[in-house]
Amino acid sequence: METHNCGDESMFIAKHTNNTVVTGVDWENHVKKNGAVNPRLSCPICAKPVERSGSVNHVVNYFSHADGTLDCFAIESASDSHRLGVELTVKALYNRVREIFGLPIEIDVERRVGDQSNFVIADIRMSSPFQIVAEVYYKKVYLELVRRLQTLFANNYQAFIIFHTEGRHDVEQVEQEIQRIAPLQVGRFDPDSLEVSLGDLFSREHVPVSPAVRDLLPIHIR
Structure with a gap:
């Protein structure tokens, strides 16, 4: 049984009884508008x-x-900026799937996809109703994008690739490089507006991950 790697911080997001995920700011605004109520948040x-x-x-x-x-959400090796991006991406992914499909959702953070010999640790792993991973890149030097996608696709996962707009990489440049192999847009997390755009869904049908394709990408991406 997997256990959560938790720290001593509190969370920025919570799930409302209407089955949407809200931020602390969302909730503060709700309370100001409607008065103090029993939140029943989870x-x-x-x-x-x-x-x-x-x-x-x-x-x-x-x-x-x-x-x-x-x-x-507290991971010892993660910075506050990366953690915030992960939490807000959970909110964006959860609410989009819930709005479109209206199905129960199982979602987790820092979870393994793959077996012991070949796996990746996903920032966010949705296991139901669809198998989707979301990766939030902040200060990571080498993205290892093709290797990670190969492992995800082999385990029947699709992926959203999100970049912190104040992170190590030039998001526009990375997106242009990725579009050399697939006409897809990456997602973005803006820490000033606290907004997340998920971008396009990376799937085996749209993203080739052969060694020849890998060699088309710069070393820091492939």
């Missing part, structure tokens, strides 16, 4: 009830597990 990852965090001195510190257990 964690979008583990489904535990959450409550308003007592600490508001950090952008991600809005919601905590009501039972006092550590939250599901």
Whole structure:
């Protein structure tokens, strides 16, 4: 059984009883407009009830597990900027799938796709109703895009590729390089507006991942 690698931060997002994911800012605006109500919010990852965090001195510190257990997004090796991008991408992906298909969703973070001999650790892994991974690139030097996509496709996953707009890579340039092998747009996370665009869905039908194709890409991408 997999366990969550949790730290001591609180979360920026939570799931509302209407089955949409909201941010702390969304909820603050809702309370200001409608008055204080019993939120009945839950964690979008583990489904535990959450409550308003007592600490508001950090952008991600809005919601905590009501039972006092550590939250599901804190990864020791991840920066606050990357974590925020991951949380908001969970919100964007969850709400899009829910709006279009209206089906129950199982989603998790920092989870393995593949077997012990060939796997990737996905930033976000949706296992139901569809198998979709979302990767949020921030400071990573080598993207290993083709290898990661090969593993995901071999395990029947599709992928959204999102770039932090203030990260290491020039997003426009990376997108142009990727379009040499597939006419797809990458997603973007803007930390100023807190907006996420998921971009196009990368699938085996649209993205060739052969060694010959890999060699067409710059070393830091392939």
